[in-house]
Amino acid sequence: MAAAQPNWPLAIFEALRAAEVRQVAYVPDAGHSELIERCIAEPAMTAVPLTTEEEGVALLAGAWLGGERGVLLMQSSGVGNCVNMLSLTRTCRFPLLMLVTMRGQSGEFNPWQVPMGQITGKVLELTGGLTFALEAGEAAGETVAEAARRAFEGPAAAAVLIAQRLVGVKSFTSESP
Amino acid sequence: MTLNRQRGESYPLRRRDVVAALLAERGDLLVVSGLGAPSWDVTAAGDHPANFPLWGAMGGGAMVGLGLALAQPARRVLVVTGDGEMLMGLGSLATVGVARPGNLAIVVLDNERYGETGMQATHTAGAADLAAAARALGLPVTATASDAAGLAEVLPLARDAGGPVLVVVKVRAETLPLVLPPKDGALLKDRFRAALLGGEGD
Numbered sequence: 471m472a473a474a475q476p477n478w479p480l481a482i483f484e485a486l487r488a489a490e491v492r493q494v495a496y497v498p499d500a501g502h503s504e505l506i507e508r509c510i511a512e513p514a515m516t517a518v519p520l521t522t523e524e525e526g527v528a529l530l531a532g533a534w535l536g537g538e539r540g541v542l543l544m545q546s547s548g549v550g551n552c553v554n555m556l557s558l559t560r561t562c563r564f565p566l567l568m569l570v571t572m573r574g575q576s577g578e579f580n581p582w583q584v585p586m587g588q589i590t591g592k593v594l595e596l597t598g599g600l601t602f603a604l605e606a607g608e609a610a611g612e613t614v615a616e617a618a619r620r621a622f623e624g625p626a627a628a629a630v631l632i633a634q635r636l637v638g639v640k641s642f643t644s645e646s647p
Numbered sequence: 648m649t650l651n652r653q654r655g656e657s658y659p660l661r662r663r664d665v666v667a668a669l670l671a672e673r674g675d676l677l678v679v680s681g682l683g684a685p686s687w688d689v690t691a692a693g694d695h696p697a698n699f700p701l702w703g704a705m706g707g708g709a710m711v712g713l714g715l716a717l718a719q720p721a722r723r724v725l726v727v728t729g730d731g732e733m734l735m736g737l738g739s740l741a742t743v744g745v746a747r748p749g750n751l752a753i754v755v756l757d758n759e760r761y762g763e764t765g766m767q768a769t770h771t772a773g774a775a776d777l778a779a780a781a782r783a784l785g786l787p788v789t790a791t792a793s794d795a796a797g798l799a800e801v802l803p804l805a806r807d808a809g810g811p812v813l814v815v816v817k818v819r820a821e822t823l824p825l826v827l828p829p830k831d832g833a834l835l836k837d838r839f840r841a842a843l844l845g846g847e848g849d
Contacts, residue, residue, distance in 0.1 A: 493717060528736075554703075
């Protein structure tokens with residue numbers, strides 16, 4: 471990532487804090503690594519590592535039942551893992567804020583990431599979710615704040631799709647496997 | 648295929664009795680139930696606004712309980728689910744084992760069958776041992792009960808032990824009359840939140 475880029479993970483973190491997000495569920499993605507570290511270090515947040523993304527959909531339903539707001543961090547492949555569990559969100563009208571780092575877009579090295587990356591937005595829309603594209607670091611805070619408003623004041627499922635060109639393309643060099 | 652298709656019919660404990668005992672004098676207990684028979688069992692013990700009975704979301708019961716337990720650390724959260732539902736969310740036990748909320752207990756009513764789909768054998772009719780799996784995945788309190796004496800030992804664990812707790816109760820494979828909770832998920836959510844948090848729910 472170029473040094474001139476704004477610190478968009480920090481802007482996202484500040485937007486989550488302002489939205490009073492308390493539970494941060496995640497399956498790691500390189501694009502979310504700084505945000506995950508910030509959330510783990512934040513005393514007002516509980517970070518919950520998942521074994522699969524659909525766990526996060528159910529976790530955050532429970533969080534809302536208990537009066538807390540949460541966010542689910544994942545990469546685009548994880549959206550496919552969530553599909554049936556998103557019935558819980560839709561049927562019960564739970565809020566669900568998702569931040570999705572995109573794979574399978576321009577410059578993708580791994581063709582196995584392309585099929586799910588191509589349909590991530592459509593899948594979210596088919597399951598009743600709202601999608602917000604994030605393609606420039608300058609818009610990160612504002613876009614996440616807007617998605618959080620849609621999610622928690624809807625209530626609705628709202629996903630920010632973070633473009634691969636913003637995250638940076640995975641290089642598969644020997645230094646970064 | 649190594650599944651014991653008859654064993655489930657021989658267990659002496661009956662699921663509705665087990666759930667009635669679990670929920671007796673429930674106080675401010677918060678209850679999440681897994682889809683199918685556990686939701687009917689919990690409702691048979693008395694429909695209650697502090698119940699969140701799932702009609703779907705298979706594999707998500709323990710995780711709904713985890714999110715609730717983390718949000719409400721001063722309240723006991725009890726997840727009542729079945730063996731098929733727990734098997735689908737086996738990874739969630741690893742997640743619970745890392746998050747380790749002391750106020751969460753999961754009770755698996757294990758009849759070794761998929762009860763809603765024709766009573767086909769589940770993997771617990773074979774080699775799968777859910778209490779052993781939970782122990783291996785980091786839950787500090789795990790136990791299995793298969794008769795009245797065993798049940799008497801595990802009931803206090805489910806209700807009071809510092810957790811997270813996972814208790815397996817082997818129950819007879821039987822088809823019982825349906826006792827259905829409200830079907831409207833938004834209503835179930837809103838009434839739960841109103842009971843717990845006050846106000847109108849949303």
